[in-house]
Amino acid sequence: MLRTRLFCTISIFLCALYSSSAQSLESQAVAYERIIYDGAPLQEVNEALVAKADCYQQLGRYKEAAATLGRVRMFALEPEERTRVMYKQELCWYLSGDFAQAASVVSEVEADSDEILLLHALVLAYAGRYDESELYAARYISRDGESPHLAALLKLYEGHPQPRRETASMLLSLLPPAGHIYNGACGEGLLSAGLNAGSIAFTVANLLGGYWITGIVGGAIALNYTVMGNQERNIALVQKYNHNSPIEFGDKLRRFLMELE
């Protein structure tokens, strides 16, 4: 009898092991959906949705996992279960790279465990909410008492990127290469300043030489490209920086925490 049960237990275990293949996980997801379709009670519907989201998560289809968790009827859950579901949803949004969606869930997930602290810290860092992220990150590394790495973490956050303003960049671009320097692109700034200086020199030299048409018409065309191009380039640089800098800071934080693990 004991041998039979042992055989059954190992068989179930092997089935679980086998079921990690992509095709089987997809089939499992469909099987969970069928439970919902068959009109299961609310509690079972929620369980099926969570299990289905887990299948998607294992398949790396994080957006679908987060969307499936969004279908969970939260009112029918206990507060603790609700926290776990919201945490999973936040995790899936984070893994799918949708940090704004992930950050919108943070306030609803109580940080009562290490992994939630870590997730909040990362999500808020990638979303550009550095002050809130710093608190969670500090709590995470101090989970077993005061951490010797706290000072290094605080130093990392001291250097967090500040969002840049398009208006400031555009106004500074009137004095090339000030706009580029503001955006940290000194090499490009020198090139732009050179092009602007060249077009101004062309205009002035022609006007002084008595070539009025060449000076006015040619100069207008050249300056139209160099001055306006400079302004548009500066706006593009601000947009690029504001998009990339939170992601780069988040990567830095991730590497820092990874070294501690």
Place this chain on the structure above:
Amino acid sequence: MRRAALIFVLLQAILFPSNAQNDVRLMLDADFSSILIREQAPAGANGCEKASYEIYKQLTGRDFYDPPNYMFLRQAVDTIGFFPAVLATLDRIVRDSKIGTATVMLDPDDPVIHEGPEAYLWRRAGAGRPMVRRAATAAARMDVAGALAGGRSAPARWVSKDFDFVEYLIDNELKTDARALLFQDYNPSDTLTFLRGWTLYQLKDLEPAYGYLRAVPSSSAFFEKSLFYSTAVSAHLGDYNTPVAPLESYSGRYSELKDMQLAGLALLRDDPSGYKKSSASFGYSDFAIADAERKLDQIYRQRYEDKSKSPLLAAAASAVVPGLGKIYAGNIGEGIASFLIVGALGAITAEHWVKDGPQNWKTIVPGIACAGFYIGNIYGSYMSVSIVNNDIRNAQNTTVLYNIHIPLRSVFK
């Protein structure tokens, strides 16, 4: 029993780490490098081209035309020959200016004009470009027997029992779940073939969808729906000939729908007599397809009865007044840009001619540039009309595709 449970727990602990540990690893190992905005010269650019790319960025603010002009020239030389490529590039430089692109409506999600040298090839060819390359349809020739044999290896159950469930999945935008379900082990049947085709069609996976829909036999209850949808799918894939024979052999209750689709296919094939023959039985009385019939008639009149613009007239107009041919073609911004740039270079040349004489380099350099842009403007105007005609033809083809497809939703509710 206790020992068995203990072994199970131990094995699980060894082979499957706890969820929390898994989650932490997932969070720390995530890679978001693909969502960073990157700027770098296209692969394969040499030093000169990289420098050109950097200057281009400073002058225009960002990559506006894709590919950049220097890459366009290199590709165009390979595609359409040296002199046409130079003229096409000079024309493109003018069109690339701020005024030239002022009247272009860009997609906010993709604010870039994508135009490679093949666009010029289409202009030169002067023929309607199929909406989807015909080569794609070769892969769509799915083996009908193969489609029917799906799932034959391990028969398990009949799909008709899951029919409502599949509909529920599709209606609730869970189409990938429907696909996962239908490609499990079911007994082969017409219903299974139809449902597979229908689900793949819903997922816009058109090539295999066409194979399955075509494989539904005429004895099936789903035959008519499969026939008309497979015709629409085939047309979307750029194959306008294959569906004609099965449609013509159909003699059921949807004969007007059949004629409407045959007429649409004739327009797509550029076959006016075929259209006349099929549209003769249009009744304009069936609510579901009357609008589509009228629209097809309208496209027929526009295409074969109304006069189209002449590329030669556009070229002549641009030879007299630079840019006028482009305005005639409907590209006002490009026309004004051509006029200003050619005019400015002409004025500069004239000034130096008067003051320095015709042999001075200050006259020769802007003179050569002016001549290049002037000839490029004539060439571009000729091509602009061709491309406008092609654009109109493509827009008409899109309308035809829409009208032989969308009414099916009302017919087969």
